[in-house]
Amino acid sequence: MSRQSPARQHTLHTLETPCLVLDAERMERNIRRLRERLAELGPSLRPHLKTAKSVEVASRVMTSDAGPATVSTLKEAEQFAAAGVHDLIYAVGIAPGSKLERVAALRAGGTELSIILDTVEQAQFVAEACRNSGDAIPVLIEIDCDGHRSGVRPEDSLTLLEIGRTLHQGGTELRGVLTHAGGSYAARGAAALERCAEEERAAAVKAAETLREAGLPCPVVSVGSTPTAHFARDLAGVTEVRAGVFVFFDLVMAGIGVCTLDDIALSVLATVIGHQPEKGWILVDAGWMALSRDRGTAKQDVDQGYGLVCDINGKPYGDLIVADANQEHGVLAMRNGADSALPDLPIGTRVRILPNHACATGAQHDRYHVVRTGSETVDAEWPRFGGW
Amino acid sequence: MSRQSPARQHTLHTLETPCLVLDAERMERNIRRLRERLAELGPSLRPHLKTAKSVEVASRVMTSDAGPATVSTLKEAEQFAAAGVHDLIYAVGIAPGSKLERVAALRAGGTELSIILDTVEQAQFVAEACRNSGDAIPVLIEIDCDGHRSGVRPEDSLTLLEIGRTLHQGGTELRGVLTHAGGSYAARGAAALERCAEEERAAAVKAAETLREAGLPCPVVSVGSTPTAHFARDLAGVTEVRAGVFVFFDLVMAGIGVCTLDDIALSVLATVIGHQPEKGWILVDAGWMALSRDRGTAKQDVDQGYGLVCDINGKPYGDLIVADANQEHGVLAMRNGADSALPDLPIGTRVRILPNHACATGAQHDRYHVVRTGSETVDAEWPRFGGW
Numbered sequence: 068m069s070r071q072s073p074a075r076q077h078t079l080h081t082l083e084t085p086c087l088v089l090d091a092e093r094m095e096r097n098i099r100r101l102r103e104r105l106a107e108l109g110p111s112l113r114p115h116l117k118t119a120k121s122v123e124v125a126s127r128v129m130t131s132d133a134g135p136a137t138v139s140t141l142k143e144a145e146q147f148a149a150a151g152v153h154d155l156i157y158a159v160g161i162a163p164g165s166k167l168e169r170v171a172a173l174r175a176g177g178t179e180l181s182i183i184l185d186t187v188e189q190a191q192f193v194a195e196a197c198r199n200s201g202d203a204i205p206v207l208i209e210i211d212c213d214g215h216r217s218g219v220r221p222e223d224s225l226t227l228l229e230i231g232r233t234l235h236q237g238g239t240e241l242r243g244v245l246t247h248a249g250g251s252y253a254a255r256g257a258a259a260l261e262r263c264a265e266e267e268r269a270a271a272v273k274a275a276e277t278l279r280e281a282g283l284p285c286p287v288v289s290v291g292s293t294p295t296a297h298f299a300r301d302l303a304g305v306t307e308v309r310a311g312v313f314v315f316f317d318l319v320m321a322g323i324g325v326c327t328l329d330d331i332a333l334s335v336l337a338t339v340i341g342h343q344p345e346k347g348w349i350l351v352d353a354g355w356m357a358l359s360r361d362r363g364t365a366k367q368d369v370d371q372g373y374g375l376v377c378d379i380n381g382k383p384y385g386d387l388i389v390a391d392a393n394q395e396h397g398v399l400a401m402r403n404g405a406d407s408a409l410p411d412l413p414i415g416t417r418v419r420i421l422p423n424h425a426c427a428t429g430a431q432h433d434r435y436h437v438v439r440t441g442s443e444t445v446d447a448e449w450p451r452f453g454g455w
Numbered sequence: 456m457s458r459q460s461p462a463r464q465h466t467l468h469t470l471e472t473p474c475l476v477l478d479a480e481r482m483e484r485n486i487r488r489l490r491e492r493l494a495e496l497g498p499s500l501r502p503h504l505k506t507a508k509s510v511e512v513a514s515r516v517m518t519s520d521a522g523p524a525t526v527s528t529l530k531e532a533e534q535f536a537a538a539g540v541h542d543l544i545y546a547v548g549i550a551p552g553s554k555l556e557r558v559a560a561l562r563a564g565g566t567e568l569s570i571i572l573d574t575v576e577q578a579q580f581v582a583e584a585c586r587n588s589g590d591a592i593p594v595l596i597e598i599d600c601d602g603h604r605s606g607v608r609p610e611d612s613l614t615l616l617e618i619g620r621t622l623h624q625g626g627t628e629l630r631g632v633l634t635h636a637g638g639s640y641a642a643r644g645a646a647a648l649e650r651c652a653e654e655e656r657a658a659a660v661k662a663a664e665t666l667r668e669a670g671l672p673c674p675v676v677s678v679g680s681t682p683t684a685h686f687a688r689d690l691a692g693v694t695e696v697r698a699g700v701f702v703f704f705d706l707v708m709a710g711i712g713v714c715t716l717d718d719i720a721l722s723v724l725a726t727v728i729g730h731q732p733e734k735g736w737i738l739v740d741a742g743w744m745a746l747s748r749d750r751g752t753a754k755q756d757v758d759q760g761y762g763l764v765c766d767i768n769g770k771p772y773g774d775l776i777v778a779d780a781n782q783e784h785g786v787l788a789m790r791n792g793a794d795s796a797l798p799d800l801p802i803g804t805r806v807r808i809l810p811n812h813a814c815a816t817g818a819q820h821d822r823y824h825v826v827r828t829g830s831e832t833v834d835a836e837w838p839r840f841g842g843w
Contacts, residue, residue, distance in 0.1 A: 083553055083843055117782060139783045159783050160728040162740060163803045165471055185729055188802050216784055217729045217738050249781065340548040341573055341605045350605050352550060357843075360748035360815055393637065394505060394814055395527045395547050396604055414576050415551045426782055427748055430819075433842055454821055455471055455745075 077445040079379050079417060079438065084338040085357035087432035088419060089124075089449070090381065092440040093332035094314055098128050101296060101313050108302045113137050113156065113289065115311030118426045121435060122150040123449035128314050134179075137291075137309045141169045142455050148178040156181045156289070158245065158309070160209065160217060163192045174202055181205040183245050185218050190230045194237025205242035206234050207287060208278075212270035213250035213263070221273040231283040243287030244274045247309070251294040255323055255368075260298035267295050272304035294325050315425040318375060322367035328375070328383060333429060334419035335374070336436070337397060339412045348390075349399040349412050353420060355392040359427035373397065374420035374428075380441050381419055384410050389420060465833040467767050467805060467826065472726040473745035475820035476807060477512075477837070478769065480828040481720035482702055486516050489684060489701050496690045501525050501544065501677065503699030506814045509823060510538040511837035516702050522567075525679075525697045529557045530843050536566040544569045544677070546633065546697070548597065548605060551580045562590055569593040571633055573606050578618045582625025593630040594622050595675060596666075600658035601638035601651070609658040612665050619671040631675030632662045635697070639682040643711055643756075648686035655683050660692035682713050703813040706763060710755035716763070716771060721817060722807035723762070724824070725785060727800045736778075737787040737800050741808060743780040747815035761785065762808035762816075768829050769807055772798050777808060 075081075079088065105112050114128045117139035125147060129136055134154030138144045144155050161167060161182045173180045182204060184190060190206070197203050208230055211218030219226050235241040248267035254260050267290045278285040290302070291309030293316075302308070315333040316326040337353035355373065364371040373389035376399055385408060390400035397420070401408055412418065422428035430453055437447040463469075467476065493500050502516045505527035513535060517524055522542035526532045532543050549555060549570045561568045570592060572578060578594070585591050596618055599606030607614050623629040636655035642648050655678045666673040678690070679697030681704075690696070703721040704714040725741035743761065752759040761777035764787055773796060778788035785808070789796055800806065810816035818841055825835040 081553070084550075085843060159740065160738065162472075162726045162728050164726075165469070166726075166740075186802060189729075192803075211731075214734075216781060216786065217731065338550045338552075338554075340550050341577075343599075343605065346602075350548065352547065352554075355749075355815065356818060356841075360750070361743075362748070362750075393604060398604065414574060415580075427743065430744060431841075453744075453819075455473060 077436065079336060079443040079445065082336060082436055082445065084336050084417065085353035086336050087429065087435055088334045088336050089435040089437050090332045090440050091437050091446070093330060094124070095127070097313055097316060097330055097332060101310060104297065105308055108299065110302050110305045111135070111307045113307045113309045114314070115139070115158070115291070115309050116143055116147060118311035118429065119314060119451070120429065120453065121449050121451040122147070124314065124435070125150070125152065135307070137311070140455050141166060142452070144173055144178070144180055145169070146452055148173055148176065153177065154179045156183065156207065156245070158183055160184055161189055161193060167193065167196055170204065171196070171200060171202065174204065181207055181242055183207045183209045184230070185209040187226070187229050187233055190233035190237065194233055194239050197238035203238060203240040205240040207243050207245040207289060208274065210244050210246040210270050210274045212246040212248055212267045215249040218246060219274070221270040221277070224277050227274055227277050228281050228283070231278045231281065235283050241278070241284050243285045243289065244271050244278070245289040246271045248290070248292045248295045251292050252319065252323065254294065257298060257324065260294050260324070261300055264295035264299035265301070267292070268299065268302055268305055275304065293320060294323060297325050312425050315429070317425040318371045318421055318423045319363040319367070322364050322369060328421065331421045333425045334377065334381065334421050335428065337418050337420055339414050339416040339418070341414065347400050347404065347409055349409070351397040351399060351418060352395060353397045354395045356394050357431055358389065358392060358397065358420060358422060359424065359431050361422070361424040361427035363423040370402070371423060374422055377419045377421060379417045379419060379443060465824065467724060467831040467833065470724060470824055470833065472724050472805065473741035474724050475817065475823055476722045476724050477703070477823040477825050478720045478828050479825050479834070481718060482512070483515070485701055485704060485718055485720060489698060492685065493696055496687060498690050498693045499523070499695045501695045501697050502702070503527070503546070503679070503697050504531055504535060506699035506817065507702055507839070508817065508841065509837050509839040510535070512702065512823070513538070513540065523695070525699070528843050529554060530840070532561055532566070532568055533557070534840055536561055536564065541565065542567045544571065544595065544633070546571055548572055549577055549581060555581065555584055558592065559584070559588060559590060562592065569595055569630055571595045571597045572618070573597040575614070575617050575621055578621035578625065582621055582627050585626035591626060591628040593628040595631050595633040595677060596662065598632050598634040598658050598662045600634040600636055600655045603637040606634060607662070609661040609665070615662055615665050616669050616671070619666045619669065623671050629666070629672050631673045631677065632659050632666070633677040634659045636678070636680045636683045639680050640707065640711065642682065645686060645712065648682050648712070649688055652683035652687035655680070656687065656690055656693055663692065681708060682711060685713050700813050703817070705813040706759045706809055706811045707751040707755070710752050710757060716809065719809045721813045722765065722769065722809050723816060725806050725808055727802050727804040727806070729802065735788050735792060735797055737797070739785040739787060739806060740783060741785045742783045744782050745819055746777065746780060746785065746808060746810060747812065747819050749810070749812040749815035751811040759811060762810055765807045765809060767805045767807060767831065
């Protein structure tokens with residue numbers, strides 16, 4: 068599925084900057100790592116493709132070209148379905164109207180697309196649509212395992228059962244429960260991450276048991292986030308794990324201890340365009356448009372600014388970070404203002420910037436330039452898409 | 456230049472969400488306001504098209520279809536040149552290699568494209584390229600008026616004159632000086648903004664005088680930022696003003712007092728997808744992917760979260776803001792947690808979210824859905840582009 072650059076063989080010295088570079092060797096290693104973990108623990112992997120938004124990356128991270136996989140937009144569902152992925156969960160609460168119509172159209176086209184919801188109101192309009200169409204859409208009830216966003220609390224049996232019955236008796240297929248430990252992104256260290264993973268598992272399993280004890284079906288118990296997927300010690304009762312950013316990793320994940328800097332597969336290639344020696348600044352042509360406005364490390368122990376700066380081969384220059392960013396300017400400076408250690412980077416020098424958040428930085432670009440670790444040769448160009 | 460939606464006449468009730476909505480009446484009013492100011496003050500307007508990235512918006516904001524205009528990327532220069540804009544400044548410090556080659560290619564195609572720089576090193580490689588090609592590229596020396604980013608300090612005559620002579624004697628066309636009062640984004644209130652505008656003017660004029668006194672040409676004195684363009688009381692010595700975000704305005708501009716909420720022409724249309732009544736939260740399908748990660752109001756007197764929430768006609772619900780955002784989820788809550796005032800927005804309700812920063816939010820979308828103030832009818836769909 069790889070597409071070679073058609074016109075010329077690019078290197079990291081000839082690409083237009085700023086642009087997105089993907090170290091495919093690191094990516095393959097990250098994928099193997101999670102697969103091996105899950106092979107030991109039992110559940111299957113349903114990777115979240117919202118991070119990659121690329122058919123080429125998807126084909127490498129999924130266990131088969133047909134899925135299973137998770138998406139965050141119907142655009143992703145449509146793009147991946149067109150590329151032959153037939154088993155998908157749209158993991159954002161369903162809305163009435165055109166979203167439900169697009170789900171129906173994808174299903175009519177042969178894609179096994181499931182949806183999620185967390186209110187009786189949603190269960191009612193989905194059930195009504197299923198009765199009208201005769202297509203029993205598979206639905207997972209979203210469970211709130213840590214209070215971070217959406218979902219039914221696992222102890223709220225009343226709501227859970229009302230939603231479950233509305234779905235099961237109303238004409239949909241009650242497929243199971245789904246939860247996401249988004250709170251784990253704020254955890255630090257192995258013990259805290261293990262606790263998040265166990266809370267996530269326990270919440271989903273408890274909700275599944277509530278449904279089953281009431282005679283409702285619940286074949287699927289779906290959990291997942293990159294931190295909890297890597298720190299779960301036991302996934303008893305869980306049938307599948309969703310995770311997305313594990314494919315690339317990023318500085319936020321390194322900051323909470325899920326990966327090392329050496330695991331981060333994504334970087335932004337940039338060119339030095341100026342110096343402000345009195346201030347200890349080096350200016351590059353990658354601002355927040357190329358890096359994103361994500362400041363996910365701002366509240367971590369090590370604030371990486373808008374990204375950690377590496378040489379063209381991907382080796383960090385110690386504490387050189389993108390200290391500030393305008394639309395098309397990045398301001399490089401030593402962390403904590405240690406000017407003396409500022410490397411000598413003449414105008415025209417190319418650097419690679421590790422992102423705070425791979426999902427956000429990736430989204431600012433329309434393709435990946437694929438390299439091997441330490442190589443300057445661009446082996447392939449993989450398109451990525453955006454939008455809804 | 457407007458392109459009507461081909462398939463069907465959309466309304467704000469039928470568009471896919473999240474998507475970008477542009478109130479063309481507010482935009483036209485914003486454009487008129489700055490034009491009228493500059494007509495009184497004297498300098499010409501060279502709008503910055505980095506905010507709009509749209510041929511249709513550009514045609515409305517420029518004083519002629521051929522320009523003049525300012526761009527922040529060579530992709531913008533190429534796109535606008537292809538649409539007939541022939542007078543452009545690429546207002547980011549030039550790098551050697553492919554960037555200079557793309558400038559040369561655009562100029563060879565008939566576009567009057569100028570570049571900027573702030574080091575002797577850059578002046579040398581640009582002069583060398585001009586001697587080799589025989590094309591005297593027009594160059595503006597970037598001046599640092601407030602220490603916020605790049606440029607030569609206006610009092611640093613030595614560097615200024617060395618750059619000026621390298622350019623003028625080396626084979627380029629020394630066109631003038633350019634500065635941008637980026638520091639004005641952190642100012643508050645009319646008096647502070649007037650001071651920023653005067654500092655910006657004085658820095659550019661002082662640098663121009665230094666060059667002229669040494670016998671160097673300096674026909675162009677270019678200044679500009681949206682706050683200073685609106686608060687300058689006098690622009691003596693300035694020949695042109697650049698500004699970009701004034702076309703749409705945003706919450707950051709409202710926060711510093713350059714516009715009111717009623718002037719903000721850009722919003723993100725979103726759909727309610729869930730409720731967490733115990734927490735006082737309403738969930739919508741516009742997360743940071745649709746709103747951007749920009750938190751530009753975080754340090755202002757009124758923190759607008761990830762955006763201020765309005766009804767479908769663009770009227771704010773008092774203090775309802777996007778208090779938090781995940782990739783495809785926005786969490787609406789009352790500012791300061793005043794749950795009692797939370798409006799009743801059933802699942803499926805559509806809202807419009809005013810952005811912190813129009814440049815960042817716009818960049819997350821590939822088109823504008825154009826409406827008139829208060830109307831739900833979508834009159835046109837204008838494409839926008841991204842990339843470099």
